[in-house]
């Protein structure tokens with residue numbers, strides 16, 4: 138397909154491409170999806186600020202578990218991947234396919250690093266005694282962050298497909314740029330959601346001596 | 360056109376030689392008969408398939424309902440066991456909402472009532488299948504909704520501004536927005552439930568601190584918007600039927616549209632009225648009470664607009680009109696009992712009693728079902744080019760409306776007299792006997808009415824009298840097309856200058872124009888494909904495999920993996936097939952769409 142294909146594409150009533158519109162609609166829906174999961178987690182944090190009891194029966198705090206340095210690092214990596222994604226989209230619009238490939242490869246690698254950090258984090262937490270079965274905290278934490286991880290994994294797969302597709306020569310012109318842009322929308326969204334999760338699930342636990350939920354801790358535990 | 364086809368336009372696709380896709384396989388493009396129906400991409404055919412399945416499930420749900428009513432006809436009856444009764448009413452609710460009403464109003468959706476916090480009380484694997492079933496329907500509805508919104512706001516004909524859209528289209532748009540925003544809540548609730556059941560998580564497990572009431576909140580955050588998802592399309596249908604048979608344009612079009620949107624918006628802010636008795640605390644209870652009362656306002660506004668439409672019109676009492684008038688009346692009664700339980704103290708008396716059953720059947724049967732039947736009858740001649748038998752139409756409608764009131768009217772009384780819902784029998788001496796018997800007779804009458812209406816339509820589809828393209832003196836564009844509507848819809852894209860464009864075209868000065876499409880002779884038709892069928896089969900297997908996995912059925916995991924693999928394979932291969940398509944010759948080469956057979960009046 139060449140650029141002339143664009144001219145043949147029937148104009149839409151709003152001027153927004155169908156694919157892009159559908160992606161926006163999907164993201165609206167996904168907002169509600171993550172919103173529900175994050176609310177579930179926060180509600181339970183408020184109810185049970187004391188964290189969880191590990192296999193030996195010790196009361197453990199969520200701060201004992203977190204390695205905020207590692208998570209900050211993976212958050213930074215994900216942010217930078219969004220930056221590369223923006224570069225990839227702009228390269229595609231200018232028809233610079235080589236630059237597109239370079240940038241998208243960067244996004245893929247950064248995405249994989251993020252996923253690697255998450256796998257490491259999950260195993261680490263598991264060994265410290267937080268499981269999906271032994272507490273409500275475990276259930277909400279793993280399901281929320283796991284769902285986000287799945288979103289990242291799907292994004293990585295999608296970008297890998299686009300990367301290889303670009304070698305067939307069929308990814309070009311206006312439609313090709315649009316395909317990449319839509320993938321980019323998804324990627325940025327997943328990134329923004331992570332920023333929210335990082336704030337609501339990780340950072341707030343460090344406000345005050347017992348985290349933002351600490352005021353609800355029973356006196357004995359304090 | 361985004362790509363070229365190798366053929367000159369043809370009058371019928373079977374004139375073309377079979378063609379291979381980019382995969383090297385033959386496309387089912389030229390097929391007729393079963394293959395054509397299984398691989399079709401024509402939304403009209405898909406609609407007919409949905410409709411036929413929905414009618415079938417309506418009948419199944421109806422038989423379940425009659426079994427329930429037979430059991431309740433007399434005190435201390437043992438027509439079915441308590442266990443069987445539980446299964447009957449659960450299946451009845453699920454069948455009717457999921458598989459009856461939803462596909463009808465446009466796409467499969469999921470169940471509202473009967474599942475009120477109930478899934479937690481279920482035991483056994485039935486629940487796992489139920490969870491997966493709703494998830495599958497949910498995903499299907501989401502996909503359909505993205506499609507609808509995109510089509511409505513992005514693919515309008517020239518001149519079809521948003522404020523010229525038919526109200527039915529508007530309500531479909533609002534419904535689709537509600538679906539995409541409400542479904543995630545139930546999806547998350549079901550995922551959490553699945554994790555609890557299959558992986559020992561604690562979202563709703565009280566012994567580990569989980570809160571079952573969270574399930575109820577999530578369920579109703581979806582559940583209340585869902586009731587509007589069900590009723591808005593019916594409201595849209597009635598807003599088309601009434602103007603047609605009164606010869607007047609819809610009274611207060613912008614207000615109808617706006618109140619529809621407001622209903623959609625407020626629908627997200629009232630869910631806790633289903634949970635007044637869980638002890639929310641005084642402030643939330645008061646707030647949700649007020650908001651629930653507030654949502655009755657835009658609903659009332661619509662009723663007044665419909666009345667204003669009828670007012671002073673030249674009313675033609677055709678069967679669809681009778682059903683539409685029934686809708687207004689019955690739905691209004693349902694709204695009244697709704698406002699009654701928006702008051703928390705009153706509701707604490709009514710909850711879990713037959714009063715609630717009466718309320719939601721007045722809105723769901725008296726409202727949604729009558730609206731859908733009206734629409735079905737109204738558009739039937741357009742879909743099949745044949746006119747259903749009118750005397751049978753009147754008889755069926757009358758039996759449905761009368762039987763419905765006999766069946767559900769007494770339930771208001773029974774509920775206030777204390778009869779609880781979801782209970783398989785009752786003892787004599789509570790003063791409930793007479794009205795239960797009346798309700799059962801009413802239910803059978805309703806059933807006979809439905810059978811007559813469906814039978815009439817089914818017969819008409821094959822044997823009915825042929826009718827013209829515009830038998831009702833219709834107002835909207837579809838009536839300008841031949842019946843049945845050709846595969847390509849419009850030969851020339853129309854250009855619209857006003858609301859009720861076709862009516863104005865026939866009787867007024869504003870004519871429908873035609874877009875010149877650069878001299879291309881014909882309409883581009885998309886290719887058919889086996890791949891969507893393949894993908895959905897995979898999806899179904901994956902869906903069945905998951906609860907089987909939780910049950911510990913050996914090798915069930917492989918069924919899931921294989922199912923998912925087939926699903927993705929289907930999508931992937933579909934993408935690889937390449938664009939394809941062919942050109943179909945259209946009759947009128949130029950000028951305005953022929954106002955076919957408007958001589959009827």
Ligand code: HEM
Nearest residue numbers: 472475586590632633651655694697698700701710719722
């Ligand atoms: C528009 C169509 C409507 C539908 C389809 C509908 C459907 C339902 C359903 C299925 C229930 C049963 C809940 C349960 O399982 O206990 C219900 C309950 C309720 N409805 Fe409606 N409703 C509609 C309109 C309204 C309106 C207009 C109002 C108020 C202005 C309203 C207020 C209520 C309230 C407060 C309850 C809770 C009753 C209780 O559980 O005790 N509904 N509705």
Ligand SMILES: [Cu+2]
Nearest residue numbers: 583586632633
């Ligand atoms: Cu409600």
